[in-house]
Amino acid sequence: MPLDDLFDEARRQLTVCNSCRYCAGYCPVWPALELRPAPERRDITHLANLCHDCGDCLSACMYAPPHEFAVAPPSVFADVRKDTYRRYVWPRRAPGRLGTGIAFAAVCLVLALLSRLFTGRWFGAADRPGDPYEVLPHVPLLIAVGVPGVWALAVFGWAALRYWRDIHGRLADLFRPRAWRTTFVQAVQLRHMEGGGAGCEVPGRRGFHLVLLYGFGLCAVSTTAAALLQNVLGAQPPYSWVSVPVISGGVGGIAMLVGGTGLWVRGGGSGFLWSLLVLAATGMLTLLLRETVAFGPLLLLHVAAVVTAFGTAPYSKFVHWIFRMLSIHHDNLER
Amino acid sequence: MSTDVLVVGGGNAALVSALSAADAGARVRLLERAPAHFRGGNSRHTRNIRCAHDTGDEFTTGPYPGAELRRDLGGVGDGPSDERLAELTVRESRSVPAWMTAHGAHWQPALSGTLNLARTNRFFLGGGKALLNSYYRTAERAGVTVEYDTQVTRLEWTGETCTAAHTADGRRIPAASVVCASGGFEANLAWLGRYWGEAAQGFHVRGPSYNDGRVLRELLDAGAQRAGEERGFHAVAVDARGPRYDGGIATRIDAIPFGIVVDRDGRRFHDEGEDIWPKRYASWGRNIALRPGQIAYALWDAKVQGSFLPPMYGPYTAGSVEELAETLGLDGRAVAETVGAFNTAVDRGGPPSRTFTMSRPDGRRTAGLDPPKSNWAQRLDTPPYYAVPMRPGVTFTYLGVAVTDRARVRRVDGGVFGNVFAAGEIMSGNILSTGYLAGFGMTIGTVWGRIAGREAARHALG
CATH class of the missing domain: 3.50.50.60 (FAD/NAD(P)-binding domain)
Incomplete structure (x- = not known):
């Protein structure tokens, strides 16, 4: 659907919603709509990103299709979010599935060549099984992961600023610690997916999403802990099975696999969900098989997944949390 | 089983x-x-x-x-x-x-x-x-x-x-x-027609x-x-542009006490300022059911625009009362006369003792007008003017x-x-x-x- 038509359709539906308001108790989208009797494009964008897609409003709606009013906010909001994920990142063009696949393969190849170049071996980890630097030394590894990582962060930051300017305006309001605390608590609990107590329309979806989110968080803890161990305490990998990096990474990886698979079964997989699953699966395999000959190739595969994930994150659904957090923050500030 | x-x-x-x-x-x-x-x-x-x-x-x-x-x-x-x-x-x-x-x-x-x-x-x-x-x-x-x-x-x-x-x-x-x-x-509608005759064909039904x-x-x-x-039913005023059936809550019209209501002939026929919600809400369906063609038009001006729920299909709007009336297919002169007489009666009611508020009957009433507007009476004089057509929306029957x-x-x-x-x-x-x-x-x-x-x-x- 052309963009103007999409926003016109959203406006048409929201006019019906504003004349009804039965959904006020489900989530903040509806009280926020009441403040916007004539929603403009940026209002609709804000509402769409505030929506956590629990589906309660649709199942409660007496005007849902096949009623002639054909009101279906979750799907129109999902389409608007797709526009948001495009519009605020740079460059706007996203790699398709094929492009991502090719990029992944290319990264694998480059890493394999780098490994050969620096170690003189093809993925060998002869002396110390499980030592990543036997596969790829620290500095090239850091550069391989760091470049796309920094790129992603820069695109996220730029997108966040532009989005905030559009939906809110005052940049100073980005520094409001108390409101942020509320926002953060609501975000990490997926509070707005609870349907005001009715629960998400798709049973288990919120639970799986939380498991995936916390799993991702634990993996970040694992990486950070490993960096601290190495650079501050001087302890070189591999770390023991009862160390912080291994436990948090192991639990986090399993959680990501469980949460991701659950979401995939419940709601169908997006490319973003697939990349998280590949990330978690290669990471887990690397850990489990670190004392075998498979360690080298698996590690390269995992690093390639990380590099590709960082590089494509700004152009995948990964960005959803940035706009959602900012919309929750804006919502908390405006009431 | x-x-x-x-x-x-x-x-x-x-x-x-x-x-x-x-x-x-x-x-x-x-x-x-x-x-x-x-x-x-x-x-x-x-x-x-x-x-x-x-x-x-x-x-x-x-x-x-x-x-x-x-x-x-x-x-x-x-x-x-x-x-x-x-x-x-x-x-x-x-x-x-x-x-x-x-x-x-x-x-x-x-x-x-x-x-x-x-x-x-x-x-x-x-x-x-x-x-x-x-x-x-x-x-x-x-x-x-x-x-x-x-x-x-x-x-x-x-x-x-x-x-x-x-x-x-x-x-x-x-x-x-x-x-x-x-x-x-x-x-x-055939059953309702036993009591209401042809008029039943002009009703909307709010449920399925x-x-x-x-x-x-x-x-x-x-x-x-x-x-x-x-022959009893409960009805409210709904947007005449809404569907015949199943329009529910979204097509109801909240504009009535903010302005005036005229019928097909451009004349007022009922006190728009009587009582408070929800009694008023419930009486207008019947009021309109009793008018020729079972249709009536709520009119208001720029002073109150935005202070009530916007009608789902949007209001008609025009720079003058005559123009607005003609957009609605009404006799422009008749509606303008009605508005003129209403404004004169508002003036005759004396200066308002309180500010215009919808939260309670405010006692701002017309004088020497039949039917009167006994609350929230203020002149319709600020363009643009707005209107929506209304029909009775039957909610339920008593029998x-x-x-x-x-x-x-x-x-x-x-x-x-x-x-x-x-x-x-x-x-x-x-x-x-x-x-x-x-x-x-x-x-x-x-x-x-x-x-x-x-x-x-x-x-x-x-």
Whole structure:
């Protein structure tokens, strides 16, 4: 659907919603709509990103299709979010599935060549099984992961600023610690997916999403802990099975696999969900098989997944949390 | 599988009857005329329920004693048709919210946006359709057999006992007891036409088109005693551009007290400033039903634009009253004269003693105008001007069957049917003869659904 038509359709539906308001108790989208009797494009964008897609409003709606009013906010909001994920990142063009696949393969190849170049071996980890630097030394590894990582962060930051300017305006309001605390608590609990107590329309979806989110968080803890161990305490990998990096990474990886698979079964997989699953699966395999000959190739595969994930994150659904957090923050500030 | 309790209908009263009968151990079959996605009858457009309670809680802002509810009930229309049943309904209403919660209902915390009803009425989280969805899920778990797209066309009788229901698809469904919870006849314009003539063709029906009163007709033809005013219906002003059926809450018009209302001939015909919501809300449907063509136009100006819910289809607008009238297809000069006379009468009413406010009758009235506007009268003089066309939107009808305190359907000969029970709109005429009390239709449906389901199960199981 052309963009103007999409926003016109959203406006048409929201006019019906504003004349009804039965959904006020489900989530903040509806009280926020009441403040916007004539929603403009940026209002609709804000509402769409505030929506956590629990589906309660649709199942409660007496005007849902096949009623002639054909009101279906979750799907129109999902389409608007797709526009948001495009519009605020740079460059706007996203790699398709094929492009991502090719990029992944290319990264694998480059890493394999780098490994050969620096170690003189093809993925060998002869002396110390499980030592990543036997596969790829620290500095090239850091550069391989760091470049796309920094790129992603820069695109996220730029997108966040532009989005905030559009939906809110005052940049100073980005520094409001108390409101942020509320926002953060609501975000990490997926509070707005609870349907005001009715629960998400798709049973288990919120639970799986939380498991995936916390799993991702634990993996970040694992990486950070490993960096601290190495650079501050001087302890070189591999770390023991009862160390912080291994436990948090192991639990986090399993959680990501469980949460991701659950979401995939419940709601169908997006490319973003697939990349998280590949990330978690290669990471887990690397850990489990670190004392075998498979360690080298698996590690390269995992690093390639990380590099590709960082590089494509700004152009995948990964960005959803940035706009959602900012919309929750804006919502908390405006009431 | 044989059926102990057959429930005819698929709205609130029907589901409560089915759940109540299933709780009592009966095998229950429910026949809903609508397809699954339109299930729920008028209940899918409801929003809250009015029950007596001694203390406020998370969902109501304060106490609402039974005596007060009883008084409120006596204050609408001509009061209850059957004082004893009204009393029973109020008494039983106390335990309704807990029963509803136990059967899957979710509630919306009392908010500021709850229409001044936050103390007396509990709001369903997500509205009536969400409530019905929960009930259908609970019914499924309780083993109730639900059949959609199943219209009952005839009830089969052996003496005073209903032995089976016949459906439009040619089936005969026998049952030990029958609960009729199939609503009124508001969607049957031919039936309304018996009392309203041609005018009925100009009505909109706010609920689904399925409420044609077929089962009510069957009961009356079988000798059931009537309850409720025959030609009575409850109606509000709705947008004339809305659909003929099922427009629900979204097409109602809130603009009336902010300006004036003219009929097809461009003349005012009723005091737009009488009383306060919800009584005013309820009277305009009938006011418009009585006008030629069953159409009227709410007019307002730029001063008040934006201070009420915008109409779903947007207002018509123009730079002058004449132009606006002609956009609507009205006689521009006649409307301009009406507005001129109204403005003169506002001036004659003297300078306003208070600021214009909608929160209470503000006493700003016209002088020497017939009909007057007795509150919120201020000049229509600031372009652009706005208008919406309105029609009567029929919500429900009052005519139903008389019941005993055990929800058994009474007969004109003074007896009762052996195994036929009624709940909801089809028997609400026992309690509300005329008039309107927001959220009380759901109270009647729930209270009497519980009684009808329980008694029907008791009759079937012996």
